[in-house]
Amino acid sequence: MDAFIVAIRTLHFAACASLAGVGAFECLIADPALDGSATAADLSRRLNSLAWISLALAVISGLGWLAGVAADMSGQSLGGVFGSGAVGTALMHTRIGEDWRLRSALVVLLALCLAWNRRRGRFAGDVAWIGLALSVLLLASLAWAGHGAADEGTDGTIHLVADLLHLLAAGAWLGGLAPLALLLTAARRDSASGMTAAAATTRRFSLLAVVSVGVLLASGIVNTWYLAGNVPALIGTLYGRLLLLKIALFLAMLTIAAVNRLRLTPRFDGTDAHAALARLRRNALIESGLGLGILAIVGVLGVLPPGLHTEPIWPLPFRLVVSALSTGALVMLLIFAIGFCVCGAVAVAAFAAGWKRPLGAAFIGLIVCVAFGGAPAMPALVAAYPTTFFAPSAPYNASAVDRGAVIYAQNCAACHGADGRGDGPAAAGLPTKPANLVQPHLFAHTPGDLFWWVSHGYGSVMPGFDGVLTPTDRWSVIHFIRARAAGVIASGMGPAVSTIAAAQVPDFAFESGGVQDTLSQVLAEGPALLVLFGADAPIARLQQLGAAQLKLIAAGLPVVAIGVNGASQGAVTNPPYVVGLSAKVAAMLSLFRNDSDGGETELMLDRNGNVRVRWTASGGGLATPETLAADALTVARFSGAAPNHAGHGG
Amino acid sequence: MTRHLAIAMAFAASLFTAAPAHAHAFLDHANPAVGSTVPAAPADIALWFTEHIEPAFSTATVTNAAGERVDRGDAHVAADNPAELQLGLKPLPPGTYTVHWHVVSVDTHTTEGTFSFDVGR
Numbered sequence: 001m002d003a004f005i006v007a008i009r010t011l012h013f014a015a016c017a018s019l020a021g022v023g024a025f026e027c028l029i030a031d032p033a034l035d036g037s038a039t040a041a042d043l044s045r046r047l048n049s050l051a052w053i054s055l056a057l058a059v060i061s062g063l064g065w066l067a068g069v070a071a072d073m074s075g076q077s078l079g080g081v082f083g084s085g086a087v088g089t090a091l092m093h094t095r096i097g098e099d100w101r102l103r104s105a106l107v108v109l110l111a112l113c114l115a116w117n118r119r120r121g122r123f124a125g126d127v128a129w130i131g132l133a134l135s136v137l138l139l140a141s142l143a144w145a146g147h148g149a150a151d152e153g154t155d156g157t158i159h160l161v162a163d164l165l166h167l168l169a170a171g172a173w174l175g176g177l178a179p180l181a182l183l184l185t186a187a188r189r190d191s192a193s194g195m196t197a198a199a200a201t202t203r204r205f206s207l208l209a210v211v212s213v214g215v216l217l218a219s220g221i222v223n224t225w226y227l228a229g230n231v232p233a234l235i236g237t238l239y240g241r242l243l244l245l246k247i248a249l250f251l252a253m254l255t256i257a258a259v260n261r262l263r264l265t266p267r268f269d270g271t272d273a274h275a276a277l278a279r280l281r282r283n284a285l286i287e288s289g290l291g292l293g294i295l296a297i298v299g300v301l302g303v304l305p306p307g308l309h310t311e312p313i314w315p316l317p318f319r320l321v322v323s324a325l326s327t328g329a330l331v332m333l334l335i336f337a338i339g340f341c342v343c344g345a346v347a348v349a350a351f352a353a354g355w356k357r358p359l360g361a362a363f364i365g366l367i368v369c370v371a372f373g374g375a376p377a378m379p380a381l382v383a384a385y386p387t388t389f390f391a392p393s394a395p396y397n398a399s400a401v402d403r404g405a406v407i408y409a410q411n412c413a414a415c416h417g418a419d420g421r422g423d424g425p426a427a428a429g430l431p432t433k434p435a436n437l438v439q440p441h442l443f444a445h446t447p448g449d450l451f452w453w454v455s456h457g458y459g460s461v462m463p464g465f466d467g468v469l470t471p472t473d474r475w476s477v478i479h480f481i482r483a484r485a486a487g488v489i490a491s492g493m494g495p496a497v498s499t500i501a502a503a504q505v506p507d508f509a510f511e512s513g514g515v516q517d518t519l520s521q522v523l524a525e526g527p528a529l530l531v532l533f534g535a536d537a538p539i540a541r542l543q544q545l546g547a548a549q550l551k552l553i554a555a556g557l558p559v560v561a562i563g564v565n566g567a568s569q570g571a572v573t574n575p576p577y578v579v580g581l582s583a584k585v586a587a588m589l590s591l592f593r594n595d596s597d598g599g600e601t602e603l604m605l606d607r608n609g610n611v612r613v614r615w616t617a618s619g620g621g622l623a624t625p626e627t628l629a630a631d632a633l634t635v636a637r638f639s640g641a642a643p644n645h646a647g648h649g650g
Numbered sequence: 651m652t653r654h655l656a657i658a659m660a661f662a663a664s665l666f667t668a669a670p671a672h673a674h675a676f677l678d679h680a681n682p683a684v685g686s687t688v689p690a691a692p693a694d695i696a697l698w699f700t701e702h703i704e705p706a707f708s709t710a711t712v713t714n715a716a717g718e719r720v721d722r723g724d725a726h727v728a729a730d731n732p733a734e735l736q737l738g739l740k741p742l743p744p745g746t747y748t749v750h751w752h753v754v755s756v757d758t759h760t761t762e763g764t765f766s767f768d769v770g771r
Contacts, residue, residue: 069758073706073707073758093704093706096756096758509683509685509686511689516681516683518683518686582687
């Protein structure tokens with residue numbers, strides 16, 4: 001099924017690109033360059049045939065695509081979708097169907113234009129332009145069938161526009177290659193006048209190619225950003241690696257285009273014009289082949305989940321922690337990175353044009369950039385594992401932490417100690433002391449690093465739990481040790497706003513006024529104040545917060561107050577912000593509250609749930625509503641950033 | 651200068667963190683929430699996805715511990731939100747319920763998943 005969709009998508013992209021490319025070639029290149037020459041009439045007939053073939057292929061593959069999609073969506077076999085009406089449903093009731101209905105109309109109009117041009121038998125003015133417009137729309141409307149269609153808002157618009165431009169530029173360049181080869185073939189046959197025509201068209205075409213390449217690069221970078229998004233996704237997933245392969249093919253095409261432009265085109269005026277023409281024609285065919293390769297990759301990419309939605313297998317034994325770089329080192333790194341790109345571009349141009357000396361200089365430049373750029377990056381390289389960038393398969397929430405606590409007690413406490421300080425009963429007899437798991441250092445490692453160690457062991461002493469615990473259980477225990485360490489880090493915080501984002505409170509569900517809510521939904525709006533009170537809760541404080549509640553909400557600070565450590569909720573007058581929850585959640589939250597805190601612990605959380613400010617009834621006292629509102633403004637500015645992995649000098 | 655530096659640093663850092671991107675419809679959140687315990691039986695369930703979904707091909711079912719269907723079989727996309735799937739429920743006695751969803755995003759990708767919630771325990 002997938003193989004069918006991939007093949008059919010590739011064919012459809014190629015056919016639509018060819019239609020738009022032929023149209024663009026006719027109107028923008030051949031018509032102005034060949035005006036009235038002998039080559040023109042012959043070429044126009046050939047181009048028209050090429051357009052008809054492309055149109056036929058586009059129709060067949062378009063139908064096949066719709067059938068494939070209908071089969072996929074309805075879970076039926078490809079043969080069954082026509083009989084069961086699934087194709088009809090897909091055509092009439094889905095977004096892609098809407099797109100396809102519009103495109104069918106375009107195909108009919110386009111066929112009329114092509115028929116009209118065929119009868120005229122020469123590059124026809126207005127109708128050819130209309131045909132070009134129609135084929136451009138046919139190609140552009142494919143953007144709605146891609147991943148770009150799914151985003152919403154500004155991001156969605158940017159992605160969609162980038163997709164559109166990318167398609168059109170690819171069509172103009174890739175689709176123009178076959179017509180170029182046809183023209184060069186024709187030119188070879190009728191000597192003198194043909195040669196002038198070939199020279200003129202090639203020059204125009206390479207201008208079009210340069211513009212297309214610029215657009216392809218810019219829009220390609222935007223698309224890569226939206227779909228692969230980060231380095232691990234780019235080099236660690238099939239999607240990302242295919243994308244890199246696509247870029248490599250693109251660079252190969254670019255190099256050939258540069259050879260054409262810098263070395264072959266100038267020779268048209270010289271004595272070996274015929275040889276240059278032959279090579280140019282051969283190059284156009286090679287480029288077409290590479291272009292088809294790119295389209296095949298595009299076909300595959302369309303059915304794969306984008307890189308950001310699959311687990312990246314990190315292929316390197318190290319990773320770069322950007323936040324560990326000093327400003328100076330970062331500037332150095334940037335300078336050498338830019339230098340690297342410039343040298344690379346010079347190297348390609350010099351290679352294409354056959355300039356020996358600049359080529360050598362560019363290569364030396366590349367080596368220098370790698371050597372000197374590597375030096376400042378060295379201290380920021382830390383060990384990494386294949387699972388380093390895995391996202392936990394279980395969410396970081398109270399039930400995972402609860403489950404993790406049980407697993408920890410059964411499997412880890414003997415060595416690491418009941419409270420994680422590395423002093424369990426079995427620790428004494430071990431050659432290496434078990435790691436202290438409640439130090440901030442824990443957050444210098446990604447959850448994926450911990451997953452690797454828990455799965456495959458650490459050093460010679462700690463065993464791997466690969467065959468013992470399921471992946472979900474391994475993630476649960478990791479969530480538990482991270483939540484516990486976060487609690488310990490949080491207990492070191494005070495009434496000054498912390499810039500460290502390593503004390504994340506797990507998500508949990510609670511009930512407030514009969515309505516189900518979760519911490520993550522509260523935090524989606526911005527910071528929040530988490531109030532944890534014990535049996536000796538200062539009632540006056542809860543009432544003070546109750547009185548200031550509207551003011552605090554206006555300042556963007558909802559209050560969620562919870563009784564833990566044996567607090568009886570009935571003891572307070574139950575202000576609306578005091579919520580009810582399960583024993584599991586209360587147990588998890590008690591990780592964030594010490595007995596020495598007195599009756600109440602108040603934690604201000606940023607958008608990601610990291611504790612940023614902490615007040616306790618016993619130490620320093622609690623904040624006035626004014627202070628709370630002011631701190632909320634500061635904390636709101638931390639929003640957006642993912643929890644960083646503090647430590648390692650960061 | 652410092653501003654440009656900050657932008658450059660943010661860009662360099664961003665290469666290693668996630669950018670906002672979706673293309674397949676994944677479950678964003680649900681009511682009753684994933685893994686939650688609700689005191690009273692809900693009359694319906696709502697699932698919010700990360701993408702707009704195709705009404706014609708998106709559906710969900712709810713089963714009890716014995717594997718019997720307890721939904722009303724009326725899964726439909728909310729009129730006011732193309733990313734929200736709604737489903738009516740029969741009266742639910744206390745117990746654990748499993749929700750299975752199967753949706754197609756508007757860019758034609760199929761995704762599915764399962765989660766559970768508890769009623770009154």
